[in-house]
Amino acid sequence: MTQVAATTVLEVAALEVDYDGVRALQGVSLRAERGTITALVGANGAGKTTLLRAISGIVRPQSGSIVFCGRRIDRDQPHAIVRGGIAHVPEGRRVFATATVRDNLLLGAYVLRDPSERERRLEAALAMFPRLRERYEQRASTLSGGEAQMLAIARGTMSAPTVLMLDEPSLGIAPNLIATIYAGIRRIAESGTTVLLVEQNVRDALQLADRAYVLQTGRVVMEGKARDLLGDPLVQKAFLGL
Amino acid sequence: MDVGPLPQLVVSGILTGLLFALISVGLTLIFGVMDVVNFAHGEFLMLAMYATFGATLIGINPILAVPVVAIVMFFLGAVVYRVLIRRLLAGPPSAVVFGTFGLLVFLQGAAQYLFTSDYRSIPNLPFQGTLHFGAVNLGEAQLVAGLGALLMTALVFAFVEYTEPGRALRALSEDRVAAQLMGIDVQGMNALAFGLGIACVGAAGALLMLTYQAYPRIGTEFALTAFVVVALGGFGSVQGALVGALLVGLVEVLGGFYISPALKMIPVYLLYLLVVLVRPQGLLGRR
Numbered sequence: 033m034t035q036v037a038a039t040t041v042l043e044v045a046a047l048e049v050d051y052d053g054v055r056a057l058q059g060v061s062l063r064a065e066r067g068t069i070t071a072l073v074g075a076n077g078a079g080k081t082t083l084l085r086a087i088s089g090i091v092r093p094q095s096g097s098i099v100f101c102g103r104r105i106d107r108d109q110p111h112a113i114v115r116g117g118i119a120h121v122p123e124g125r126r127v128f129a130t131a132t133v134r135d136n137l138l139l140g141a142y143v144l145r146d147p148s149e150r151e152r153r154l155e156a157a158l159a160m161f162p163r164l165r166e167r168y169e170q171r172a173s174t175l176s177g178g179e180a181q182m183l184a185i186a187r188g189t190m191s192a193p194t195v196l197m198l199d200e201p202s203l204g205i206a207p208n209l210i211a212t213i214y215a216g217i218r219r220i221a222e223s224g225t226t227v228l229l230v231e232q233n234v235r236d237a238l239q240l241a242d243r244a245y246v247l248q249t250g251r252v253v254m255e256g257k258a259r260d261l262l263g264d265p266l267v268q269k270a271f272l273g274l
Numbered sequence: 275m276d277v278g279p280l281p282q283l284v285v286s287g288i289l290t291g292l293l294f295a296l297i298s299v300g301l302t303l304i305f306g307v308m309d310v311v312n313f314a315h316g317e318f319l320m321l322a323m324y325a326t327f328g329a330t331l332i333g334i335n336p337i338l339a340v341p342v343v344a345i346v347m348f349f350l351g352a353v354v355y356r357v358l359i360r361r362l363l364a365g366p367p368s369a370v371v372f373g374t375f376g377l378l379v380f381l382q383g384a385a386q387y388l389f390t391s392d393y394r395s396i397p398n399l400p401f402q403g404t405l406h407f408g409a410v411n412l413g414e415a416q417l418v419a420g421l422g423a424l425l426m427t428a429l430v431f432a433f434v435e436y437t438e439p440g441r442a443l444r445a446l447s448e449d450r451v452a453a454q455l456m457g458i459d460v461q462g463m464n465a466l467a468f469g470l471g472i473a474c475v476g477a478a479g480a481l482l483m484l485t486y487q488a489y490p491r492i493g494t495e496f497a498l499t500a501f502v503v504v505a506l507g508g509f510g511s512v513q514g515a516l517v518g519a520l521l522v523g524l525v526e527v528l529g530g531f532y533i534s535p536a537l538k539m540i541p542v543y544l545l546y547l548l549v550v551l552v553r554p555q556g557l558l559g560r561r
Contacts, residue, residue: 060283088455089454090451090455109458110457111454111457111459114455114457119455120455122451126451126452126455127452128445128452129447130444130448131444131445135555138441139437139445139453140442140456142438142456142458143456143457211306273294
């Protein structure tokens with residue numbers, strides 16, 4: 033058996049999605065390779081969140097295709113997509129505020145049936161963000177914004193996903209916690225999980241990612257190695273204020 | 275100090291409240307998980323009462339009939355969800371209102387046609403004795419019905435609070451999209467919640483047969499109170515339904531004694547108006 037250098041885990045092709053009566057995505061194509069971090073950057077309203085929602089089945093595409101591990105998933109129900117191996121940490125964290133940290137994490141492992149596998153995931157999640165261990169029996173509503181984001185990411189890893197999609201993990205987080213959160217994301221990728229990262233914080237995202245796509249009003253306007261995009265004059269002018 | 279009949283009234287109010295609680299927990303569970311106000315809730319109570327009556331006719335012990343009827347009603351609820359409610363949810367919000375109201379009219383009409391409007395009660399009713407605790411006299415049947423309702427409410431509460439599907443139900447009622455992103459199947463969980471809600475009202479109907487008679491329109495009587503309880507306690511809150519039900523039970527019994535049995539619901543609605551004026555979301559409601 034020959035080893036292929038890069039394996040495409042997720043491939044989106046010519047995706048068109050309407051959102052609130054507006055065409056939010058106009059023929060978007062992208063691919064994510066196994067074990068890498070792919071960043072999706074762009075201004076507010078560029079369609080980044082809509083793309084993630086389409087991949088996880090929350091919104092239905094008008095046309096185009098989404099292929100995950102060689103199988104089309106663009107007509108699947110959201111719960112089937114999670115079961116298949118795509119986890120989505122939504123914008124605004126959306127942790128279950130009245131449930132404890134523990135219950136939030138266990139809900140993340142809802143699709144896992146093997147109790148020992150759950151235990152392993154739980155240990156790994158708590159090792160990634162030790163702060164959550166201190167808050168284990170507290171309701172999620174008592175967490176700070178940064179802690180809630182850690183919980184949302186940890187919850188996303190609980191289903192042992194093949195692909196983890198993160199929507200604006202640094203939004204509204206105290207600067208000293210952003211580094212912790214980014215270190216967690218790097219660790220998730222190093223463990224072999226493919227990460228799809230949506231960010232408005234373009235500089236940090238491009239420094240963390242392997243590849244990146246720049247979205248503008250529903251289209252991919254630029255793509256390439258994250259490092260190259262970081263040095264691109266257009267990107268610097270549009271997003272980095274240089 | 276002579277407190278007169280007060281202890282008697284308080285105990286009686288609590289026992290009544292426990293039955294209201296069971297009916298209301300079912301209503302609030304369905305609302306909390308899928309935002310459906312089940313206008314036909316009382317009709318499921320009525321069906322359960324007839325089912326219990328039928329079960330005793332073929333010789334099943336009325337107490338044994340309670341779990342049997344609750345289980346049958348669970349499956350009936352899940353089927354009604356799959357066949358009717360699921361389709362209503364795909365339509366505009368008013369579809370659910372008119373759909374469940376239509377179900378009320380249909381079930382009441384069907385009962386009228388099939389069972390006539392005669393009052394039916396269990397033959398050879400058990401628990402006809404009276405227990406004396408100091409100044410408090412309690413009908414055995416009333417006590418059994420109240421404790422049965424408490425047990426069933428506790429079971430449902432434990433299910434929602436401490437089991438895996440219960441955790442999923444709570445997640446759904448808090449944030450439907452986030453719950454879907456956890457891999458929770460909304461349709462399956464909605465069917466479970468509807469089944470559970472109907473099992474609650476079913477168990478309450480079976481227990482009510484110990485002290486009440488069945489007739490086609492009895493559901494409306496109890497459902498109206500259950501709606502007040504749920505609005506009072508906070509829509510979607512199981513604990514709220516419990517608190518609201520005990521309050522309503524107490525106020526109803528005390529009002530019935532100190533004012534007039536014919537006017538017993540007036541203090542209940544006054545209390546309801548007062549609470550929703552001050553706290554529109556209900557006592558323990560969110561938002």
